[in-house]
Amino acid sequence: MAILQQHPNIQIVSHNEFYIHGQYRSDWLGFIDDLEFLIEENAVQIRSASQLGYSDFGANKKHLLIIKKAFEKP
Numbered sequence: 001m002a003i004l005q006q007h008p009n010i011q012i013v014s015h016n017e018f019y020i021h022g023q024y025r026s027d028w029l030g031f032i033d034d035l036e037f038l039i040e041e042n043a044v045q046i047r048s049a050s051q052l053g054y055s056d057f058g059a060n061k062k063h064l065l066i067i068k069k070a071f072e073k074p
Contacts, residue, residue: 004020007070019039020037021036022037023035032051033056033059034048035063036048046064046068
């Protein structure tokens with residue numbers, strides 16, 4: 001969770017041992033995307049969804065790939 005807390009655009013809304021709900025605020029227009037992490041024994045399921053509109057032009061995918069990369073070992 002420390003990686004998420006260090007990201008300047010992410011705010012942790014709620015969390016427990018197996019679940020994290022955060023919000024990602026875009027730099028450009030300040031749109032908010034919900035981020036959810038379900039922590040399982042051998043995997044982490046992640047979800048990102050825009051709070052507004054139908055298309056985000058790939059922004060959610062980009063956010064998740066950046067987060068995934070931050071968790072990968074160098």
